[in-house]
Amino acid sequence: RPLISIRDLGKRYETRKGATVALDGIDLDIAEGEFVSVVGPSGCGKTTLLKILAGLEERTTGDALLGGTPITGPRNDIGIAFQGSVMLPWRRIIENVLLPVELNEKPTPAHRERAHALLALVGLGEFGDSYPNELSGGMQQRAAICRALVHDPSLLLLDEPFGALDALTRDQLNVQLNSVWEQSGKTALLITHSISEAVYLSQRVVVMSPRPGRIVDVIEVPFGRKRG
Ligand code: ADP
Numbered sequence: 001r002p003l004i005s006i007r008d009l010g011k012r013y014e015t016r017k018g019a020t021v022a023l024d025g026i027d028l029d030i031a032e033g034e035f036v037s038v039v040g041p042s043g044c045g046k047t048t049l050l051k052i053l054a055g056l057e058e059r060t061t062g063d064a065l066l067g068g069t070p071i072t073g074p075r076n077d078i079g080i081a082f083q084g085s086v087m088l089p090w091r092r093i094i095e096n097v098l099l100p101v102e103l104n105e106k107p108t109p110a111h112r113e114r115a116h117a118l119l120a121l122v123g124l125g126e127f128g129d130s131y132p133n134e135l136s137g138g139m140q141q142r143a144a145i146c147r148a149l150v151h152d153p154s155l156l157l158l159d160e161p162f163g164a165l166d167a168l169t170r171d172q173l174n175v176q177l178n179s180v181w182e183q184s185g186k187t188a189l190l191i192t193h194s195i196s197e198a199v200y201l202s203q204r205v206v207v208m209s210p211r212p213g214r215i216v217d218v219i220e221v222p223f224g225r226k227r228g
């Protein structure tokens with residue numbers, strides 16, 4: 001059974017100016033441990049799809065299942081990092097990373113160890129006690145990936161996590177994201193505007209087109225990476 005199962009998913013936004021069909025008849029299965037990217041022009045529904053999977057937006061029609069259970073609202077087995085994910089400026093990096101844990105329970109020493117290990121994995125081992133304004137934008141985005149993983153979610157959702165950064169920094173962060181994925185064993189879904197990024201990171205690339213948002217192609221990456 002796939003970890004994520006999307007069947008005939010549709011989303012209509014109703015506004016005072018009229019209705020927009022953001023998603024129409026989306027079908028997609030994602031296996032446990034897979035890394036899938038979604039590409040397509042602005043307005044093709046990428047963010048809407050991710051928001052529905054994150055439980056942050058309601059679907060209009062169809063089904064979106066995680067582990068066989070319908071996604072009906074935010075849940076703590078999903079980790080999310082969006083473009084320009086913000087760190088709370090008055091909290092140290094380690095305390096920012098621990099936020100998703102804190103929403104459910106008081107962080108234990110084991111949680112702190114995990115947070116430190118994740119920071120070390122993305123080259124921020126020395127920065128747990130720093131404040132966000134002491135870090136560059138790229139470093140903060142790396143910390144945001146750690147925050148998305150700290151509560152050991154079964155699914156990682158990434159919406160242009162490095163979108164605001166320059167190309168060289170992005171390349172470096174993608175190398176790190178790749179090793180995080182290889183070591184964590186997580187299932188990941190990434191929105192990106194960059195085909196090369198999608199091909200580098202993922203095993204399958206979902207191509208969408210707008211008006212209405214549909215999947216027009218699913219490309220198996222040749223010589224696609226396998227974990228390990
Ligand atoms: P991107 O192309 O990077 O996803 P957009 O500018 O298309 O960015 O949209 C960013 C967010 O703004 C969307 O996820 C959505 O929540 C909101 N948004 C986009 N279009 C509208 C709209 N017509 N009305 C209200 N909110 C919108």
Ligand code: ADP
Pocket residue numbers: 013014015020021022040041042043044045046047048049213
């Ligand atoms: P993408 O992420 O691919 O840019 P979005 O999912 O943000 O696409 O948007 C898909 C379509 O839905 C666009 O036409 C956008 O304007 C519209 N849309 C997105 N969010 C909203 C919203 N909150 N209210 C109304 N329309 C929206």
